[in-house]
Amino acid sequence: MSIVKSIQQATIRSLHSLFENDFSEKDFQINQTKPEFEGDYTIVLFSLVKSLKLSPDEIGNKLGTELLSKQPELFSSYNIIKGFLNVTINDEYWIAFLQKNYHDICFGKQAMNGKKVMVEYSSPNTNKPLHLGHLRNNFLGWSVAEILKANGYEVLKSCIVNDRGIHICKSMIAWQLFANGATPQSTQTKGDHFVGDYYVKFNDAYKQQIAELKNKGMSEAEAEKNAPIMLQTQQMLLDWEAGKPEVMELWEKMNHWVYEGFEETYKKIGCDFDKTYYESNTYLLGKDIVQEGLQKNVFHKKDDGSVWIDLTPDGLDEKLVLRKDGTSVYITQDIGLAKQKYDQYKIDQSIYVIGDEQNYHMKVLKLIAQKLGLPYADDIYHLSYGMVELPTGKMKSREGTVVDADDIVAEMIATAKQHTEALGKVKDFSEEDLKHLYNTIGLGAMKFYLLRVDPKKKMIFNPEESIDFHGFTGPFVQYTYARIKSILRKEPTLEKNNNYSALLPLEKEVIFNLEQFPSIIIEAAKELNPSCIANYLFNVAKTFNSLYAELSISNAESHEKKQLRLYIAVMTSNVLQSGMQLLGIQMPERM
RNA sequence: GGUUCGGUAGCUCAGCUGGAUAGAGCAUCAGCCUUCUAAGCUGAGGGUCAUUGGUUCGAAUCCAAUCCGAAUCACCA
Numbered sequence: 307m308s309i310v311k312s313i314q315q316a317t318i319r320s321l322h323s324l325f326e327n328d329f330s331e332k333d334f335q336i337n338q339t340k341p342e343f344e345g346d347y348t349i350v351l352f353s354l355v356k357s358l359k360l361s362p363d364e365i366g367n368k369l370g371t372e373l374l375s376k377q378p379e380l381f382s383s384y385n386i387i388k389g390f391l392n393v394t395i396n397d398e399y400w401i402a403f404l405q406k407n408y409h410d411i412c413f414g415k416q417a418m419n420g421k422k423v424m425v426e427y428s429s430p431n432t433n434k435p436l437h438l439g440h441l442r443n444n445f446l447g448w449s450v451a452e453i454l455k456a457n458g459y460e461v462l463k464s465c466i467v468n469d470r471g472i473h474i475c476k477s478m479i480a481w482q483l484f485a486n487g488a489t490p491q492s493t494q495t496k497g498d499h500f501v502g503d504y505y506v507k508f509n510d511a512y513k514q515q516i517a518e519l520k521n522k523g524m525s526e527a528e529a530e531k532n533a534p535i536m537l538q539t540q541q542m543l544l545d546w547e548a549g550k551p552e553v554m555e556l557w558e559k560m561n562h563w564v565y566e567g568f569e570e571t572y573k574k575i576g577c578d579f580d581k582t583y584y585e586s587n588t589y590l591l592g593k594d595i596v597q598e599g600l601q602k603n604v605f606h607k608k609d610d611g612s613v614w615i616d617l618t619p620d621g622l623d624e625k626l627v628l629r630k631d632g633t634s635v636y637i638t639q640d641i642g643l644a645k646q647k648y649d650q651y652k653i654d655q656s657i658y659v660i661g662d663e664q665n666y667h668m669k670v671l672k673l674i675a676q677k678l679g680l681p682y683a684d685d686i687y688h689l690s691y692g693m694v695e696l697p698t699g700k701m702k703s704r705e706g707t708v709v710d711a712d713d714i715v716a717e718m719i720a721t722a723k724q725h726t727e728a729l730g731k732v733k734d735f736s737e738e739d740l741k742h743l744y745n746t747i748g749l750g751a752m753k754f755y756l757l758r759v760d761p762k763k764k765m766i767f768n769p770e771e772s773i774d775f776h777g778f779t780g781p782f783v784q785y786t787y788a789r790i791k792s793i794l795r796k797e798p799t800l801e802k803n804n805n806y807s808a809l810l811p812l813e814k815e816v817i818f819n820l821e822q823f824p825s826i827i828i829e830a831a832k833e834l835n836p837s838c839i840a841n842y843l844f845n846v847a848k849t850f851n852s853l854y855a856e857l858s859i860s861n862a863e864s865h866e867k868k869q870l871r872l873y874i875a876v877m878t879s880n881v882l883q884s885g886m887q888l889l890g891i892q893m894p895e896r897m
Numbered sequence: 898g899g900u901u902c903g904g905u906a907g908c909u910c911a912g913c914u915g916g917a918u919a920g921a922g923c924a925u926c927a928g929c930c931u932u933c934u935a936a937g938c939u940g941a942g943g944g945u946c947a948u949u950g951g952u953u954c955g956a957a958u959c960c961a962a963u964c965c966g967a968a969u970c971a972c973c974a
Contacts, residue, residue, distance in 0.1 A: 335914095337916075389954090470974095471973080472973070610972095623899095639974090664969085665900095665902080666969050697908090731934060776937090778910085779922085785934080788934070792934055845921090848921090854934095858933065
């Protein structure tokens with residue numbers, strides 16, 4: 307049980323025996339005591355003043371005395387300042403906590419709860435390489451999956467690949483027109499970048515044709531519709547849907563190039579999936595559900611044959627679910643895929659990691675599912691995250707301001723290399739170990755940077771600040787870990803010893819922080835927010851670094867103090883490691 | 898225009914189930930390596946928590962209005 311819970315229960319019991327009333331944890335608050343006051347936790351009593359008809363000081367005095375006399379093993383002293391009851395936790399309690407948990411590498415994790423969750427994330431288009439925004443998505447999805455696992459869920463990571471549609475045909479047409487048979491191999495280009503280049507070439511050619519048509523007197527809209535390259539692309543989409551062999555062959559060839567590129571990137575950044583869905587297989591799903599909806603009168607058919615749902619009573623609009631030609635739209639497929647996921651895996655919850663520009667779409671999806679009375683409707687959850695922007699504004703592929711995922715990862719790793727070499731601490735490492743270390747640090751910096759802010763907020767990616775490896779960063783936490791490991795390599799054995807003198811403030815502060823780890827993991831899962839973990843880990847590392855600077859571990863003033871600090875060091879390293887693991891970040895033994 | 902989200906230090910962000918003098922990091926300035934890794938530590942300066950009103954013992958936090966910014970409202974995906 308967490309210490310806050312223990313204090314809550316002790317307070318409830320004491321209030322009951324003092325005032326003969328029943329209280330719950332909602333009747334008072336427990337906060338961390340501010341550093342300028344003496345104590346560990348503060349019980350805020352103002353809310354009890356009315357019902358007890360006593361002043362906060364009177365309640366505080368009675369409660370403080372009662373707590374101390376009833377549970378001397380938990381509380382060692384109290385004081386009251388301006389109506390706040392500050393209690394100090396007994397050192398014995400902290401030490402017992404430390405001894406019990408310091409070696410437990412599963413500390414903070416919950417037992418399996420029998421619930422199954424699917425986390426869908428990444429969801430790339432196969433017409434261009436991944437960019438910075440995808441990285442936020444990937445790291446978020448991965449981390450949320452890990453956090454849910456730590457909370458006892460069985461987690462399935464899934465990915466829907468958007469591998470068909472007009473955007474894919476654009477790359478294909480451009481390749482046919484401009485490539486002269488070039489391939490990733492022949493040009494020494496990573497497959498996804500190769501295909502992405504043709505997507506750009508399409509847009510260049512398209513723009514040029516529009517300009518030409520406008521010169522001939524067409525309006526902008528007309529020109530956009532009638533540009534030959536666009537007409538060709540639309541024809542290709544029809545051919546694809548008809549399964550025309552040469553189109554399918556080209557499509558498969560180019561997708562294959564992209565997948566090779568993606569695989570390399572995913573491997574590099576440490577992402578994987580338990581199940582990959584391809585839109586080319588799922589885009590027809592959901593049509594049967596539309597029929598069902600028509601029968602249930604949830605949907606209605608217009609004169610032209612198109613099928614709609616009226617969501618205006620819910621404050622939304624009228625939405626199309628089936629085109630007049632009978633083909634499905636985005637939302638139709640998503641309804642179908644949601645059903646397939648549920649049928650196939652019997653999941654209890656379905657989490658979609660998708661950018662906040664699709665908030666409306668996801669709201670509609672859930673609402674339609676609810677109106678259809680689908681059993682999984684309420685278990686659809688959109689984990690919406692904000693866009694990644696540059697200090698100069700939004701990333702725009704057309705203006706060439708997109709930060710490419712492979713580029714930025716490579717840059718972070720190169721920076722890690724540069725720092726490591728400048729510091730010269732690992733000169734005895736082999737080439738292979740060095741490479742691994744640079745990856746660990748560079749990716750650690752990248753992941754931490756993208757995960758340390760609240761997912762739902764948009765974030766500014768500042769290239770200069772992001773390559774800083776000092777302060778509130780991944781390498782800072784990694785460094786703290788490596789320092790501890792360095793000590794532990796020299797001090798391998800721990801003795802059992804129960805003879806500890808009073809805790810020094812810094813010792814207590816570190817233990818105090820470590821104790822919160824389980825609560826933080828629960829909070830992170832509740833909010834689906836890895837930034838809780840990142841902020842917490844930074845705090846733990848910072849506090850430990852203060853202790854490290856002020857107090858010697860190996861040359862502690864006494865044998866007992868040395869043992870105690872070794873316990874603290876071991877537990878800190880364990881918490882840092884398992885916490886960073888929840889963010890998908892590895893820890894170096896040395897750096 | 899409707900809906901949704903956001904506005905906290907020069908910059909990037911915490912804090913938001915109401916609690917004591919609003920916190921970090923970066924940047925700036927001043928210190929600390931003959932002793933466990935200085936990717937570190939200690940300290941200083943820096944704030945009208947967008948604005949106004951309300952709720953109350955108490956508001957960055959809750960409510961309302963206003964201002965500013967973003968996303969979205971396709972027979973695109």
